[in-house]
Amino acid sequence: MRRWWMRGGLLAVLALGMGLAMLRAPDAASLPAAEGASGSRGPMARMFQTLLLAEPSAGETTLHIRGTVKGAQGPVAGARVLASATVEGESLSELPCPDSPMKSISECASSAPLLELVAQRSGEAPVLARATSAADGSFSLEGLKAGRHALWVESPEGTALLLDVMAGEEGVELVLGPGVRVSGVVSGDDEKPVAGALVTAIYKAHSRFFEAVSDDTGHFTLGTLPRGEYSLVVSREGLLPLRSGFLGYPAEMNLRPQLFRARRMSGTVVHGGEPMAGVQVRTHSYWDFIERKALTDASGRFSFEGLPPQDTYGLTVVHEGLKAALDVDFKAPEGSDSKLLGERTELLVELTPAIELRGIVRDEAGRPILNAEVTVEQQEGEFFTYSTSAETDAEGRYVLDALEPGIYQLAVDAEGHLTSERQTLEVLKGTGHADFVLPRATLLEGVLVDAEGEPVPGETVNLTSPDLEEAFSTMSKEGGRFSFDLSHPGPYHLQLPGGSIQEQSRVEVTAPGDVLVRVERLPRVRGQVVDETGMPLPYVEVSIWAEAPHDSRHQLGSAQSGSDGRFSLKAPSEGRYRLAAEFFMRGIAETVIQRVEVDKRGAEVQVRLGEGGRALSGVVVDARGQPLEGVNVEVLSTLHASLLRCGMPAGGMKTGPDGRFQFQRVSGESLVLKVRKDLYALSCSEDEKQELFPLTPEAREVRVVLVKRAFVYGRLVQEDGAPVNSYTLNGSQRAQSEGRFSWLIRCTGPLTLELSAPEVVPGSVPVRRSVVVQEEVKMDLGTIVIARP
Numbered sequence: 001m002r003r004w005w006m007r008g009g010l011l012a013v014l015a016l017g018m019g020l021a022m023l024r025a026p027d028a029a030s031l032p033a034a035e036g037a038s039g040s041r042g043p044m045a046r047m048f049q050t051l052l053l054a055e056p057s058a059g060e061t062t063l064h065i066r067g068t069v070k071g072a073q074g075p076v077a078g079a080r081v082l083a084s085a086t087v088e089g090e091s092l093s094e095l096p097c098p099d100s101p102m103k104s105i106s107e108c109a110s111s112a113p114l115l116e117l118v119a120q121r122s123g124e125a126p127v128l129a130r131a132t133s134a135a136d137g138s139f140s141l142e143g144l145k146a147g148r149h150a151l152w153v154e155s156p157e158g159t160a161l162l163l164d165v166m167a168g169e170e171g172v173e174l175v176l177g178p179g180v181r182v183s184g185v186v187s188g189d190d191e192k193p194v195a196g197a198l199v200t201a202i203y204k205a206h207s208r209f210f211e212a213v214s215d216d217t218g219h220f221t222l223g224t225l226p227r228g229e230y231s232l233v234v235s236r237e238g239l240l241p242l243r244s245g246f247l248g249y250p251a252e253m254n255l256r257p258q259l260f261r262a263r264r265m266s267g268t269v270v271h272g273g274e275p276m277a278g279v280q281v282r283t284h285s286y287w288d289f290i291e292r293k294a295l296t297d298a299s300g301r302f303s304f305e306g307l308p309p310q311d312t313y314g315l316t317v318v319h320e321g322l323k324a325a326l327d328v329d330f331k332a333p334e335g336s337d338s339k340l341l342g343e344r345t346e347l348l349v350e351l352t353p354a355i356e357l358r359g360i361v362r363d364e365a366g367r368p369i370l371n372a373e374v375t376v377e378q379q380e381g382e383f384f385t386y387s388t389s390a391e392t393d394a395e396g397r398y399v400l401d402a403l404e405p406g407i408y409q410l411a412v413d414a415e416g417h418l419t420s421e422r423q424t425l426e427v428l429k430g431t432g433h434a435d436f437v438l439p440r441a442t443l444l445e446g447v448l449v450d451a452e453g454e455p456v457p458g459e460t461v462n463l464t465s466p467d468l469e470e471a472f473s474t475m476s477k478e479g480g481r482f483s484f485d486l487s488h489p490g491p492y493h494l495q496l497p498g499g500s501i502q503e504q505s506r507v508e509v510t511a512p513g514d515v516l517v518r519v520e521r522l523p524r525v526r527g528q529v530v531d532e533t534g535m536p537l538p539y540v541e542v543s544i545w546a547e548a549p550h551d552s553r554h555q556l557g558s559a560q561s562g563s564d565g566r567f568s569l570k571a572p573s574e575g576r577y578r579l580a581a582e583f584f585m586r587g588i589a590e591t592v593i594q595r596v597e598v599d600k601r602g603a604e605v606q607v608r609l610g611e612g613g614r615a616l617s618g619v620v621v622d623a624r625g626q627p628l629e630g631v632n633v634e635v636l637s638t639l640h641a642s643l644l645r646c647g648m649p650a651g652g653m654k655t656g657p658d659g660r661f662q663f664q665r666v667s668g669e670s671l672v673l674k675v676r677k678d679l680y681a682l683s684c685s686e687d688e689k690q691e692l693f694p695l696t697p698e699a700r701e702v703r704v705v706l707v708k709r710a711f712v713y714g715r716l717v718q719e720d721g722a723p724v725n726s727y728t729l730n731g732s733q734r735a736q737s738e739g740r741f742s743w744l745i746r747c748t749g750p751l752t753l754e755l756s757a758p759e760v761v762p763g764s765v766p767v768r769r770s771v772v773v774q775e776e777v778k779m780d781l782g783t784i785v786i787a788r789p
Contacts, residue, residue, distance in 0.1 A: 063144045065129075065165055067172030068137040071157040075137025076176060079155035083129040083141045083165075084208060085148065091207040092123035092231075106204050106231045110289040111243035118200055118233045119241070125150070125207040150206045152226065154179075161226035161535060163206060177533035179224040180248035184255030186214045186234060189309065189338070193218025194259055197236040204229045204245075204563060205536075227535050229563055234259060240308055247539060249531075250586055250664055263340070265328060266303035267347025268296075269317055275300025276351060279319045283328075286310060309340050315349065318402040323354035325404075355427045356401035359434040361392050361412055368396025369438060372414035376400055379407040405429060412436045416443060418487055441485035444492065444511035448480040450501075450521045455480030459519075462495040463509075486511050500524070500570055522570040523598050527605035529561045529581055536565025537583060537609060544569050545578040545639055547595065555639075571598045580639045581607045587653060589635035591668035613667040616695075618702035619659045620675065623683065623776060627659025628706060631677045635663060638670040641692050671695040673704065680706040683775060684747035707775045712751065713742035714781035718761055724786055727757040745773045753781075761786045 069079040086094050095117075097108035105113050105123075117123045128149070129141040141151075144167040151174060153160040158176035165172055186197040197214040201222050212220040227248050232255070235241035239259040246255060265283065269276045279296045287308035294302045307313070311331055317324045328347060330340045361372040372392040377384035387408070390398045405428045412420040417438035425432045444463070448456040461482045463472040467490065476482045486492075489511050496504040501519040509515050529540040543558040556577070561567045571577060576597055583590040590609040597603060620631045634652040655661050673693040675682060681690035683705040693704050716724040716739040723739030730753060734741060743753055751773045756766035764786045773779055 062142070063146060063167035065141045065144060065149065065151065065167060065172060066170050067139060067151075067174060069133040069139060069153055069155070069160070069174045069176065070137055071155070071176045075133075075135075076155055076157055077133055077135045077137060079133040079137075079139075079153050079157070079176070081131045081133060081139045081141060081174070082127050082152045083144060083149045084125045084127045084152065084206065085150070086125045086207055090123065091125045092117065092202060093125070093205060093207040095123065104204070106202065106245075111241075112288060112290055114231065114243055115233060115235075115241045118202070119235065123207055124202075124209045150208070152208070154224065159224055159226045160533065161203075161228070175533045177227065177531065177535065178251050180227055180250060180253055181224045182210075182222040182246075182248065182253045182255065184220060184253075184257065185218045186220065186236075187218055187256070187258050188239065189258065189260045189340075194236060194239070197234055197239075197257075197259060199257070200233045200235075201225065201246075202231040202233070204231055227531060227533075227537075229538055232257065240306070247585065249537075249583075250588055260309040261342065262305065263307040263309055263330060264303070264305055264343035264345070265307060265313065265315075265347065266301065266343075266345045267349055268300045269302065269324070269349045269351065270300055271322060271351040276319065279317055279351075281349070282316045283307075283313050284316075285313065311340070315347070317349055317351060318354070319351065321354055322351035323402050323404065324349045324351050353405075353429055354402045355405050355429060355432065356399060356403060357408065357410065357425065357427065357432045357434065358397070358399050359410075359436065360396045361398065361414065361436045361438065362396055363417065364437060364439055368392070368394065369414045369417065370394050370396070372396070372398075372412050372417075372436075372438070374398045374400065374410060374412050374436075376403070377409045378404070379409070384409050403427075408432070410434050410436075412438060414438055416485060417441050418485060442487065442489045442511045443483060444486055444509065444513055444515070445481065445483045446494075446509070446515040446517055448476045448482070448496075448501075448517050448519055450519060456501060456519055456521070459499050459501055460497050462497065464493045464495070466491060466493060484511070498522070522572065523574060523600055523602040525569045525571055525577075525579065525596060525598060525603045525605065527567060527603075527607055528565045529567065529583075529607045529609060530565055532608060532610040532613070534608075536563075537561060538563045538565060539585075540565070540567075540581050540583045540607075540609065542567045542569065542579065542581045542607065543639070544571060544596075545580060547576045547578055571602070574599050578639070579605065579607065580637055581609055582637060582640060583609055584652070587662065587664045589663060589666045589668075589671075591635075591637040591666075591671060593637060593639060593668070593670060610665075610667050612697075613665045614700060615662070615664060616666045616700060616702070617660065617662040618673075618704060620655050620661070620677075620704045620706060621659055622680075623705065623707045627655070627657070628677060628680070629655055629657050629659060631655040631659070631661075631675060631680075631706070633661045634674040635666050635695070636672055636674050637668060638672055641672045641674060666695075669697055673702070675704055675706065677706060679709055681709050681744070681746075683707045690744070690746065710745045710773075710776050710778045711742040712745060712753065712771065712773060712779045712781060713740070715739050715783045716741055716755055716757070717783055717785055719785060719787055724757045724760050726760055727755055727786075729753065729755055745775060745777075745779075748774045755784060755786070757786050761788060763789050765789060 069076045088094050092105055095105040097103040097105050098113055129144055131139040131141050133139045146167050148164045151162045151165050153174050159179035160174040160176050162174055186194040188194050195214055195216045199212045199220045201210045210222050210225055212222050214220040225248050229247050232244045234257040240262050242257050242259055269279050277296055277298045281294050281302045282291055283304055284291045285308050287310045292304055294304055296302045313328045315326050315328050328344050332338045332341050361369045363369055373389055375389040376387045378387040390400050392398045407426045409422050409424050411422045418441045420436045420438055423434045425434055448459055450456055457476050457478050457480055459476045461474050463484050472484050474482050492509050492511055494507040494509045501521055529537045531537055538561055540561040544556045546554055556572055557569050559567045559569050578593055579596045580593045592609055596605055620628045622628055653661055674691050675693055676691055716727055725739055726735050729741055752770045754766050754768050767784055769781055
């Protein structure tokens with residue numbers, strides 16, 4: 001829990017003693033940056049924030065941070081500057097997820113840990129110092145302890161954030177950027193506005209809280225926040241809290257959080273018509289990934305309160321050889337005003353006898369095998385579906401209980417042994433038995449190391465047999481080690497397809513054995529993507545390309561920047577490459593292409609997006625100048641324009657009824673519009689697919705003309721009338737039934753077609769047809785004969 005909050009009672013008394021006037025009108029310069037601008041925190045909370053700035057202990061040495069706030073026109077006066085620091089073991093950005101320690105608490109699959117801390121107003125990085133910039137933009141933050149701090153700036157000219165500034169630094173430059181104005185409306189599951197909801201946006205990288213309360217119309221304003229990734233928590237008494245998130249980047253963001261009423265489920269557990277007391281009932285929610293448990297009372301009754309609103313819950317009961325499992329449906333009947341029912345009561349859960357499967361796993365000498373994994377698949381109709389698994393104990397015994405009567409397949413895996421043959425058992429009641437004997441495997445082990453002898457984990461290792469139709473695959477583990485359990489000794493071929501290493505086609509090995517395989521690591525391009533003010537940008541697609549223009553369609557690899565903006569890509573070898581970065585979001589398309597020199601150690605680069613950004617709008621019309629609605633419009637770099645994409649990236653949009661589109665912001669030098677609509681193409685386009693409209697660097701308003709697709713077409717036959725189904729048309733190899741051919745009309749004017757089929761009609765001479773074509777007007781060339789000489 002936040003340390004200063006624990007002293008809240010004493011401070012509240014002190015604040016009241018200072019007078020209501022101070023509470024109503026605190027000094028604006030004392031407010032935290034975005035909080036002061038938005039008015040999102042109540043006056044009491046703001047007074048706490050002011051009073052609770054950390055005071056140094058007597059005799060303790062303190063430090064300062066000094067620098068300048070700058071905007072587009074130079075130094076900025078009157079900007080509010082704050083310093084905050086995370087607290088190890090307390091701040092949200094420092095807390096691991098309880099179930100996944102490699103993730104932060106804001107990235108947990110379950111919302112519960114984050115919601116609980118935020119409900120207690122705990123986990124925020126405290127503000128430790130504040131200042132106001134002078135006429136020359138200078139500021140000085142005093143009284144800081146040694147360590148890293150985040151500097152936050154808010155001004156009418158914009159916002160800024162600089163992470164990891166050490167106390168004692170001088171000459172820090174804070175460049176104001178546009179920031180993100182965040183507002184929205186909170187509604188309930190009845191779509192009506194919710195008043196009095198507490199909306200908390202948490203800057204994920206540094207646990208800074210920004211808060212607002214929705215008004216009578218459900219509307220809230222968080223103010224202008226620094227760009228970055230945020231967790232969003234929305235709560236109000238009587239409704240289930242909500243956890244979501246957003247990436248703050250556009251100048252304006254409108255959020256639409258929705259709060260739901262809790263659901264209720266209750267019923268009775270019976271066996272043979274008699275209620276069952278003291279039985280544990282479990283239900284699982286895919287909404288918050290929490291399994292809930294309840295015990296039946298003396299009359300067999302159970303109840304679950306406060307359930308999240310999902311369509312279906314699974315209900316499971318296992319008790320002394322009895323079992324029940326059912327799905328509880330909360331979908332409202334058709335024609336109802338609500339999508340989900342508020343409760344499901346009077347459920348009847350009937351316990352029936354369960355079965356269990358038991359057995360022993362031994363080796364060929366009769367010795368028990370410890371930690372052998374026994375997997376079970378249950379037959380459903382004609383198929384077997386995965387059910388469960390268990391491991392053997394020191395005596396080789398396994399138990400799989402609480403299963404439904406039915407037909408099962410069992411198989412066993414154990415390290416150093418061959419996988420067992422499958423056994424099929426039909427067990428309708430009681431206990432089924434299946435024992436297994438596993439032969440010892442022929443073991444092939446090895447380790448991958450690089451040129452310096454360092455282990456290489458995480459690489460795919462494939463193995464094939466030249467004599468047997470066997471193929472195996474595994475991954476090198478920690479220490480670079482890998483192993484295969486094989487059925488036969490002898491020669492094998494080991495292959496490394498390459499991930500972070502150079503591909504190796506084949507290495508001769510012999511089993512059993514332990515081999516050392518030396519590999520060559522690929523150089524890596526590592527770096528960070530930032531915006532024009534230096535703020536890290538997550539979710540940016542970064543790709544590497546050959547430097548030569550004629551190789552521009554061959555992407556060599558891609559990655560996405562993380563929450564800190566960092567990325568890592570492998571390069572095929574040393575040399576010069578092009579690095580492309582693209583960021584798409586709600587009418588924003590930021591792109592940049594830069595050269596990078598890669599040596600054997602790789603390369604470290606910074607990619608800056610957004611410089612020279614501008615708004616771009618336009619209209620798409622047909623050949624008669626009428627607006628076209630529903631046209632897909634994207635802004636792409638020329639490198640990515642030719643790649644096949646599934647759907648539109650987040651920055652794409654569709655034209656409205658007036659044919660217009662508008663991008664809030666685009667940046668980059670080599671840009672094109674990708675314009676797509678079924679049955680239409682760009683007028684007089686040189687692009688093969690007639691989709692790409694080039695953009696000049698100064699373009700702000702564009703007009704795009706689409707015409708209906710039209711073709712020159714005909715039929716190609718031999719002298720005897722037989723169709724030529726394989727032919728070449730203007731240098732392009734084609735295959736078409738009945739000898740049909742077609743060519744897309746790109747532009748009004750002369751067009752020459754050359755058709756040939758030397759493989760079908762040996763010695764034949766190409767046939768040329770020159771015609772004058774017109775956009776949107778199809779032309780039939782009839783039948784063309786490919787004749788022998």
